[in-house]
Amino acid sequence: MILYEKIAAQLPAWRERIKSLAKDHAEVVVDKVTVGQIVGGMRDIKSLLTDVSYVDSNEGIRFRGLSIPEVLKKLPKPRGAKIPLVGGLYYLLMVGEIPTMEEAMAVEDEWDKRAEIPDYVYKMLKTMPKDAHPMILLNLAVMSLERNSAFARKYREGMKKDEYWEPALEDSLDLTAKIPVIAAFIYRYKYFGEKKKPGYNVKLDYGANFARMMKISDKKGYADLSRLYFILHSDHESGNVSAHSTHLVGSSLSDIYFAYSAGLSGLAGPLHGLANQECLAWLLEVIKRFDGVPSRDDLYKFAWDTLNSGKVIPGYGHAVLRVPDPRFTAQMEFAKARFPHDDLVRLADMVFDVVPTVLKEQGKAKNPAPNVDAISGTLQYYYGVREFDFYTVLFGVGRALGVTANYVWSRALGMPIERPKSVTTKMLEEAVAKSLQPL
Ligand code: HAX
Numbered sequence: 001m002i003l004y005e006k007i008a009a010q011l012p013a014w015r016e017r018i019k020s021l022a023k024d025h026a027e028v029v030v031d032k033v034t035v036g037q038i039v040g041g042m043r044d045i046k047s048l049l050t051d052v053s054y055v056d057s058n059e060g061i062r063f064r065g066l067s068i069p070e071v072l073k074k075l076p077k078p079r080g081a082k083i084p085l086v087g088g089l090y091y092l093l094m095v096g097e098i099p100t101m102e103e104a105m106a107v108e109d110e111w112d113k114r115a116e117i118p119d120y121v122y123k124m125l126k127t128m129p130k131d132a133h134p135m136i137l138l139n140l141a142v143m144s145l146e147r148n149s150a151f152a153r154k155y156r157e158g159m160k161k162d163e164y165w166e167p168a169l170e171d172s173l174d175l176t177a178k179i180p181v182i183a184a185f186i187y188r189y190k191y192f193g194e195k196k197k198p199g200y201n202v203k204l205d206y207g208a209n210f211a212r213m214m215k216i217s218d219k220k221g222y223a224d225l226s227r228l229y230f231i232l233h234s235d236h237e238s239g240n241v242s243a244h245s246t247h248l249v250g251s252s253l254s255d256i257y258f259a260y261s262a263g264l265s266g267l268a269g270p271l272h273g274l275a276n277q278e279c280l281a282w283l284l285e286v287i288k289r290f291d292g293v294p295s296r297d298d299l300y301k302f303a304w305d306t307l308n309s310g311k312v313i314p315g316y317g318h319a320v321l322r323v324p325d326p327r328f329t330a331q332m333e334f335a336k337a338r339f340p341h342d343d344l345v346r347l348a349d350m351v352f353d354v355v356p357t358v359l360k361e362q363g364k365a366k367n368p369a370p371n372v373d374a375i376s377g378t379l380q381y382y383y384g385v386r387e388f389d390f391y392t393v394l395f396g397v398g399r400a401l402g403v404t405a406n407y408v409w410s411r412a413l414g415m416p417i418e419r420p421k422s423v424t425t426k427m428l429e430e431a432v433a434k435s436l437q438p439l
Helices: 002-024 035-039 068-074 087-096 101-113 119-126 133-145 150-157 165-192 206-214 219-232 241-251 256-267 275-290 296-308 326-338 343-362 371-381 388-412 423-436
Strands: 055-056 058-063
Touching: 002 087, 002 101, 002 165, 002 371, 002 388, 035 423, 058 068, 058 087, 058 296, 058 326, 068 219, 068 326, 087 101, 087 206, 087 388, 101 165, 119 165, 133 165, 133 388, 150 165, 150 343, 165 206, 165 256, 165 388, 206 219, 219 326, 219 371, 219 388, 256 388, 275 296, 275 343, 275 371, 275 388, 275 423, 296 343, 326 343, 326 371, 343 371, 343 388, 371 388
Parallel strands: none
Antiparallel strands: 055 058
């Protein structure tokens, strides 16, 4: 498989670089840690290593050095489509190079071979109560597939540390092939009571297949959106909750099923992946309250009412970014190019104009600009996916691409078990008292 060959070819030199850093330069100081960072969620402490993606606070995400517009322009696309193949993005994340069409298709073909879901998984999902959150269903399905982990099997049998990454990649290809099929089944089963397996078609690419399995009427438009959505949500460097949870659990040599399951659990939180459903709910509340798109003044007052009631404005603010999220911009451009007159798109655009002013006036949020979630639900809603609690599942499908690429590279580079050090409140107070003593 091409990903094995391409990663294997890079490993000797890359391992040398890591070895040299660890052995010869271990004492070089990269960052300092302040009391504010310890009590403030470790914000900005430079302590994680990944080459898969990097978030610059003033520019946004770069996947393997490429900005979102570059990724969308340079990756190979299905014939006649504007949005690239997800297989090409996976190749880029894993290998670090822009693939040719053949290389992107090699990943897509590999997924086709691995997309079959064992019957017991469907049966298990059907035994769950109707009110189970779709993220629970997705997580259960992932955990139920763990018994097939090549990594866990090889580890039990005995394997050299240098070889860890090979079954890790095997598992990652299996998992990323199966996730969209499971997600589509959950959607059709939970909201439409359909018990049949999704109709996977090997002639279609990852995004087009997803549109087909979801049974969206505008399949072509939704295939484009699915590719865009999965690409944009794939990775956001290592410090966000879903990526970091996956990395942390994986560092104990739990296989990717356990590790990604932890990531999904983190993604389910309202300050992380759940924000997209909350954001759309907020937009719909505005439409309901004003019987359509309101005036700027009304929206301004509504935004203040939200803040005054103690809530956050979902879709705005970010822990790292200090500019509008380029993932927001890419989705807004997609919407404006295809359905600019849609009420929710017009409203989302007005919110983009008004809410940053409100947040600036309130003076709390360090970044008053929109993040990825400010628009993603609006696009899904347009194509008829209106079951809000499903949106985080879609995020989870995309995020699987990034966290598995990171998992494979962490094993390939022999990353150790993660174990930061904690301190007590008294120790912090003592550190503060010491810093206040006259010299
Ligand atoms: N509305 C109201 N208040 C906000 C705000 C918003 N959109 N964004 C930040 N603030 C507030 C924070 O709640 C915090 O208030 P307190 O001091 O009273 O606790 C203050 O501003 C400072 O926060 P910050 O340093 O700017 O932001 P954080 O790094 O602490 O948090 C969040 C980043 C994304 C969690 C935050 O901006 C937020 O809650 N936004 C709304 C929810 C959201 O959109 N989440 C999705 C983020 C993207 C993502 O991960 N998607 O998966």
